[in-house]
Amino acid sequence: MVASDLYTRSASLWYASLNGKPYGWIEVAYYHVFGLATNEPCFLPPNHDAVLACGQAIHSISLSHPPRSIEGAGTAPFCDRWLGYLALASRGALARPSTLPEP
Numbered sequence: 001m002v003a004s005d006l007y008t009r010s011a012s013l014w015y016a017s018l019n020g021k022p023y024g025w026i027e028v029a030y031y032h033v034f035g036l037a038t039n040e041p042c043f044l045p046p047n048h049d050a051v052l053a054c055g056q057a058i059h060s061i062s063l064s065h066p067p068r069s070i071e072g073a074g075t076a077p078f079c080d081r082w083l084g085y086l087a088l089a090s091r092g093a094l095a096r097p098s099t100l101p102e103p
Contacts, residue, residue, distance in 0.1 A: 001043070002082065004089040007096055010043040012050065013070065024071045027078060028054075029064040031100040040064065040096060065102045 001010040011029040018026065029041030030053050041064035044050040052059040054067075070078040088094040 002085040002089045002094060004092050004094040006092075007089075007094050008039040009041060009085055009094060009096075010039070011041060012043040012045075014046075014067075016067075018067060024069060026067040027070050028067050030061050031064045032060060033058070033062050034060055038096065040100060041102070062101065064097075064100050 001008060003009075009029075011027045014026050014028055015023055016026055017023045028050075030044050030050070031037070031040040031042070044053070044061070049059070049061045053061045053063055068074060068078065085094060
């Protein structure tokens with residue numbers, strides 16, 4: 001979680017198997033589809049909403065970006081992304097993305 005005075009950004013880190021691949025650590029962030037919550041993308045605890053957000057059906061919560069591996073080749077982009085958020089927050093420039101889901 002990275003926070004500034006006006007905005008907080010967070011994500012969940014899951015140890016999961018995606019599409020039949022071996023288990024590994026992934027970053028997943030969520031947003032509320034039918035509302036404009038201030039602090040999004042955000043984390044979710046391990047609950048029913050987190051499961052439904054990953055499904056094909058429409059749900060009130062969705063993924064803000066596809067699950068991202070944070071192991072192997074995904075480690076450097078993960079660190080760079082979150083260090084960038086931290087740098088923005090330290091300057092008071094961390095802000096909600098202009099569109100969700102993110103590209």
